[in-house]
Amino acid sequence: MTTIIRGAKILGGETADLLVEDGVIAEIGRVSAEGDEIDAAGLVALPGLVDLHVHFREPGGEQAETVATGSRAAAQGGFTAVFAMANTSPVADSVAVVELVHDLGRRAGLVDVRPIGAVTVGLHGERLAELGLMARSRANVRVFSDDGKCVHDPLLMRRALEYVRPFGGVVAQHAQEPRLTENAVMHESELSGRLGLPGWPSVAEESIIARDALLAEQTDSRVHVCHVSTAGSVDIVRWAKARGISITAEVTPHHLMLTEELLAGYDPLYKVNPPLRRDEDVFALREAVADGTIDIVATDHAPHADEMKRTSFEDAAFGMVGLESALPVVLKTLVEPGHIEIADVARVLSSAPAAIGGLTGYREPLAVGAPANITLVDTADSSVFTTERLAGRSLNSPFLGIELPGRVQHVLHNGYRTVAEGKVVE
Amino acid sequence: MKHLLTGALRREDAISLLDAAEDMHEVQDRQLKKLPALRGRTVVNAFFENSTRTRSSFEIAGKWLSADVINVSGSASSVKKGESLRDTVLTLAAMGIDGIVMRHGDSGAAQLAADWLDVSFPSVRVINAGDGAHEHPTQALLDAFALRRRLFGAQSRGRGLDGVRIAIAGDIAHSRVARSNALLLPALGAEVTFVGPPTLLPPGADTWNTTVTTDFDAVLQQPLDALMMLRVQLERQRGAFVPSVGEYIVGWSLTDERRAKLDDDTVIMHPGPMNRGLEISSRAAEGLQSAVLEQVTSGVSLRMAVLYSLIAGEEPQ
Numbered sequence: 001m002t003t004i005i006r007g008a009k010i011l012g013g014e015t016a017d018l019l020v021e022d023g024v025i026a027e028i029g030r031v032s033a034e035g036d037e038i039d040a041a042g043l044v045a046l047p048g049l050v051d052l053h054v055h056f057r058e059p060g061g062e063q064a065e066t067v068a069t070g071s072r073a074a075a076q077g078g079f080t081a082v083f084a085m086a087n088t089s090p091v092a093d094s095v096a097v098v099e100l101v102h103d104l105g106r107r108a109g110l111v112d113v114r115p116i117g118a119v120t121v122g123l124h125g126e127r128l129a130e131l132g133l134m135a136r137s138r139a140n141v142r143v144f145s146d147d148g149k150c151v152h153d154p155l156l157m158r159r160a161l162e163y164v165r166p167f168g169g170v171v172a173q174h175a176q177e178p179r180l181t182e183n184a185v186m187h188e189s190e191l192s193g194r195l196g197l198p199g200w201p202s203v204a205e206e207s208i209i210a211r212d213a214l215l216a217e218q219t220d221s222r223v224h225v226c227h228v229s230t231a232g233s234v235d236i237v238r239w240a241k242a243r244g245i246s247i248t249a250e251v252t253p254h255h256l257m258l259t260e261e262l263l264a265g266y267d268p269l270y271k272v273n274p275p276l277r278r279d280e281d282v283f284a285l286r287e288a289v290a291d292g293t294i295d296i297v298a299t300d301h302a303p304h305a306d307e308m309k310r311t312s313f314e315d316a317a318f319g320m321v322g323l324e325s326a327l328p329v330v331l332k333t334l335v336e337p338g339h340i341e342i343a344d345v346a347r348v349l350s351s352a353p354a355a356i357g358g359l360t361g362y363r364e365p366l367a368v369g370a371p372a373n374i375t376l377v378d379t380a381d382s383s384v385f386t387t388e389r390l391a392g393r394s395l396n397s398p399f400l401g402i403e404l405p406g407r408v409q410h411v412l413h414n415g416y417r418t419v420a421e422g423k424v425v426e
Numbered sequence: 427m428k429h430l431l432t433g434a435l436r437r438e439d440a441i442s443l444l445d446a447a448e449d450m451h452e453v454q455d456r457q458l459k460k461l462p463a464l465r466g467r468t469v470v471n472a473f474f475e476n477s478t479r480t481r482s483s484f485e486i487a488g489k490w491l492s493a494d495v496i497n498v499s500g501s502a503s504s505v506k507k508g509e510s511l512r513d514t515v516l517t518l519a520a521m522g523i524d525g526i527v528m529r530h531g532d533s534g535a536a537q538l539a540a541d542w543l544d545v546s547f548p549s550v551r552v553i554n555a556g557d558g559a560h561e562h563p564t565q566a567l568l569d570a571f572a573l574r575r576r577l578f579g580a581q582s583r584g585r586g587l588d589g590v591r592i593a594i595a596g597d598i599a600h601s602r603v604a605r606s607n608a609l610l611l612p613a614l615g616a617e618v619t620f621v622g623p624p625t626l627l628p629p630g631a632d633t634w635n636t637t638v639t640t641d642f643d644a645v646l647q648q649p650l651d652a653l654m655m656l657r658v659q660l661e662r663q664r665g666a667f668v669p670s671v672g673e674y675i676v677g678w679s680l681t682d683e684r685r686a687k688l689d690d691d692t693v694i695m696h697p698g699p700m701n702r703g704l705e706i707s708s709r710a711a712e713g714l715q716s717a718v719l720e721q722v723t724s725g726v727s728l729r730m731a732v733l734y735s736l737i738a739g740e741e742p743q
Contacts, residue, residue: 182665188629189629189630190629190630190633191630192629192630193599193628193629193630193631194605194628194630194634195533195534195560196533196534196557196558196559196560196561196602196605196628197533197534197558197559197560198559199629265534265537265541266533266534266537266538307510310510310511310512311510311511311512312511312530312532312533312534312535312538313532313533313534313538314531314532314533314534314558315511315532
C-alpha cells in the first residue's frame with residue numbers, strides 16, 4: 001500500500017512530500033510515485049504523538065471510557081501511541097489484566113496501547129506487583145505506576161526502582177504525600193481558605209519528588225515524575241538533573257494553561273489531581289518545558305461519566321479528558337508565546353515520551369525507514385473547542401468554549417489512515 | 427437578592443434583612459405567633475448533614491409564616507448513595523416547591539444547587555443553611571441581629587455595627603460560621619479579629635477583612651464589644667491540630683478566669699452546640715453577658731425575615 005503526502009511542512013520547516021510504503025516512511029522530498037494522495041498543502045507534518053499518561057478505564061469503568069473509545073480520542077488528538085494507566089478495576093497489577101488491555105488496544109487498532117503495570121498489588125502500597133512477569137508478558141510492560149495513588153512507602157519505592165532496573169523499566173510516580181493531602185481537593189491557598197475546601201499543599205508533591213530523586217540516585221535507576229504541577233517541583237527536578245540523576249518529568253496541558261481561580265464557582269469540571277495551581281506555577285512549568293527540565297507533555301486523560309461530575313465539588317471525581325485538546329493547548333501555551341518551536345513539539349509530544357516508555361520507532365521524528373506514524377496539523381486554524389472535537393466517551397473537558405489554535409487533519413498509524421479530514425476513520 | 431448563599435451582602439441588603447427580622451421578632455411576644463405571609467407556599471428543609479438547631483429554627487420560622495414545611499434528610503455522599511445531589515435537588519424542585527433550605531457537608535453545595543435550579547426551575551429560591559467549611563450566612567445574620575439588639579436595643583433599626591469590635595475564637599479553619607461572619611460583620615462596619623491555634627487558622631486568613639492572631643490573652647486585653655467562641659471538634663484530632671485538650675484549654679478556652687477579666691458589657695456569643703468545659707466554661711455560657719440563648723431566639727426571627735424576603739417578596743431582578 002502506497003500513500004503520498006503532498007506538500008507538508010516537515011516539522012513546521014521546509015515543504016516536502018512524504019512517501020509511505022508498507023507502513024514505513026520510504027522517502028521524504030519530491031516524490032514522483034503514485035498511490036493514495038493526501039493534500040497536505042499548508043499542513044505541518046509531525047511524528048505521531050505519544051502520550052505517556054492516559055486512563056482508559058477498561059476493565060471496570062466502561063461507562064466513562066473503553067480502550068476502543070479512548071483510542072478514538074487519542075487518534076482524534078493526533079496520537080499514535082498511548083500508555084494506559086493501571087488504576088482500572090481490577091487493577092492492572094497482573095499479566096492477565098495487562099495482556100487484556102494490550103489485546104483490546106490491538107483490536108481497536110487506532111493507536112498502540114501500551115499498558116502500564118501497577119507498582120503494588122491493587123495499588124494498595126503494601127507489596128510489589130509481579131513487575132517482572134508483566135515485563136515478560138505479551139504486553140511487554142516497561143512503565144510501572146500506581147498513578148492515582150503515590151508509592152509513599154520509601155522502602156517499597158526503593159525496591160521497585162531496584163527491581164525494574166535490569167529490564168529497563170521505569171517507575172512513574174504520582175507524587176503526593178498522603179498524610180499532607182488527606183481529603184484534599186484543591187490547591188492550598190488563600191482561595192482554598194475562603195472556599196472552605198481542604199487544601200493540597202505544594203510541599204506534598206515536592207517532598208516526594210525530592211525523596212524519589214535521591215532514591216533514584218541511590219539505586220541508579222530511572223524515575224519518572226507524573227504531572228508536575230508546582231514551581232518548587234520544577235526546581236527540585238532541575239537540581240536532580242544537574243546532579244546526574246536519571247529523572248524525567250511530565251506536565252499536563254491543563255497545568256500549562258489553567259489556574260485555581262477557575263474553582264471559585266465550585267464547578268467540579270475543574271477538579272483534578274494534582275490540582276490547578278497559581279499563575280507563577282504555570283509560568284514556571286512553561287519555562288521548564290522550554291529549558292528541558294520537564295521532558296514531556298502528557299495528558300493524564302481522565303474521562304468521567306457525567307454523574308461523577310454533576311455533584312458537589314468534594315464528592316466529584318478528579319480528572320479531565322485531554323487527548324483531543326493536547327496539541328492545541330501545547331501550541332497555545334508553549335509555541336505561540338515562543339517557549340518552544342514547532343519542531344520541539346515532536347520531541348515533547350512524541351520522541352521523548354516514547355523514549356521514556358521504551359517504545360521503538362519514534363526515536364527520530366519523521367525519519368526515512370521509520371514506521372509511518374505521521375500527524376498532519378493545520379496550525380493556522382484557530383477555533384472554539386467544542387464537544388464535536390471530543391471523540392471519546394466522556395465530555396469532561398475544561399477547554400470547551402475556549403478558542404485554541406491548531407487542528408489535527410490527518411493521521412497515519414503504521415501507514416494506515418486513522419484520521420482523515422479531521423475525523424476518525426472507523 | 428434571589429438566593430441567600432453567602433454572608434457577603436451589601437450593607438443596605440444586610441440592614442434591611444436585620445430590620446425585617448426586628449418586625450418578625452415582635453411576633454415572638456404574641457400569644458398567637460402565626461403570620462399568613464407564606465400561606466400556600468412550600469419550603470423544603472433539605473438537610474444532607476445532621477442538624478437539630480438549624481433545622482428546627484428554619485422549620486419554626488417557616489411554620490410561623492404559615493408555609494408548608496417539609497423536612498428531607500439524606501446522605502451527604504450522593505455518589506455512594508446512587509442518586510446525585512443534582513438529581514435530588516431537581517427532584518424536589520419538580521414537586522413544585524418555592525424554596526429549598528439546604529444544609530450539606532460539602533463546601534459549595536448550595537451554590538451548585540442554585541446554579542442547577544436557575545437553569546431548570548428559576549422560581550425556586552435556595553437558602554444556604556451551611557455548606558461544609560464554607561458558609562452559614564443565616565448564622566452570621568442572626569449573630570449580627572442579636573448583637574445589634576444587645577448593643578442598641580430599641581434603637582437598632584437602620585443601624586450597622588460601625589466600630590463594633592468582635593473577636594471570634596477557636597477553630598476558624600473548619601468554621602463556616604467564622605467565614606460568613608468575616609464577610610458580613612465588616613460589611614456592617616465591625617472590626618473582626620480571629621484568634622485560635624496556628625493550626626486552626628485557615629490559609630490566607632490574613633488577607634481577609636480581619637485581624638488574625640494566636641494570642642487569646644492579648645486579644646482579651648483589648649476592649650471588646652463581643653467575643654464569639656466557636657465549637658472545637660475533638661474528632662478532628664487525627665489531623666494533629668492541637669497536642670491535647672488540656673493545652674487547648676490553657677491557650678484558647680473562655681475559662682472563668684478569662685471571663686472575669688472581660689469588661690462587664692462584653693457580649694459573649696456562641697453559635698452552638700457548645701462543648702462546655704472545652705471552648706467555654708459553663709459560667710461564661712450562662713452569665714448575664716452571655717447572648718447564647720438570645721442568638722437562638724434571634725435565629726427564628728432572622729430566618730423568618732429571610733424566608734419572607736426571598737419567597738414572598740418581590741423579585742428585584
